[in-house]
Amino acid sequence: MTAQERTPAAPQGTAGWFDIGLPPQKQVLGFLYAKWAIGALRGLVEVRAFDALADGPRTVAEIAAATGAQEDPLYRVLRAVAAAGVLAEREDGRFELTERSAGLVDGAQDGIRDMFLFTSDPMLWRPYENVAHALRTGEPAFKAAFDTTFYEYTKANPASGAVFDRAMQQNSYPGTDAVFEGFDFGRFRRIADVGGGRGHFLVDLLRNNPGTTGVLADQEHTVAEAKPLFEEAGLLDRVEIVPTDFFTAVPSGCDAYFIKHTLHNWDNDKAELILRRIREAIGEDRDARLLIVENLLRGAGQWDIGKLIDVESLSVLGGRERSLAEWDRIAGAAGFALANEPVAGDIALLEYRPVTP
């Protein structure tokens, strides 16, 4: 069989990546387009070129004046980003935001500026220069690049920690919305959001479920920034903000323990330990529930964004994305049994009930 005959059809969702007008053996070069586009976009975000376009089309000279960038390089990068389909370059020479760039404006509704700055930040980028380190050693490439772990690094560098925490406030996607819309959180009296960041999701949960109170349990330096969000939403009287190290103890007294996009940051032993701490917090309350929200991996050969995020988990954090069987194994070891039928392939909510391990 020749290599050509072995080339599988591109899994659904990836076909466009290879549609670059090159023969099959050269098509992976298409991935480099992403590097060029990310660098160009990040430069424009950093000098606030998208912010300069927020009130309408502008000439390059006007954008240069607003951002302090030099006109010639600014024009070349704007032109590239327009060619990539993110900005519009008009016949009159002015540049204009499109729906794809509107989210990069600071403070945009449903924006992704902070998420883009975080995911393209050197602290997430440099580990990608050395995925081979993770392959050879099993250790996160982050460690080779920064000589520490991601969470120690963000703790020791408050500016980087703030980049991360701000990004987590924009960590919501159609898959997340579907999970929230399809699940009745109102059946719980008191919900803990474990590793809940600055409380972005708990605010939504409490707002949508007026009969419920909440506990925000995250690291001290992260929850230190949480109060204003609950204050603004008029929810301060329904939330308790508890600085927590979830490897040591998780606040008790809740009938739902929600943990979203957090366990995938840890290897199986550490994820199981966090679940054990939640199980200890639940104690004898058999009606309490553990609610895990994560990408749930599909089977072999299928398109799955979670399989790419898993490489990030491996390289940056030493964590992993998991299939249902893998979740059941670590949740089972911590004293939980599956209580719903989550669907693999996107973000899913896994509901577990406490059992005796």
Ligand SMILES: C[S@@+](CC[C@H](N)C(=O)[O-])C[C@H]1O[C@@H](n2cnc3c(N)ncnc32)[C@H](O)[C@@H]1O
């Ligand atoms: C990837 S973020 C997810 C945040 C949020 N749940 C979301 O979905 O956007 C993981 C969270 O775990 C928190 N975390 C990390 N180590 C922790 C620890 N030892 N104890 C408590 N929280 C911790 C981080 O501060 C961060 O907010």
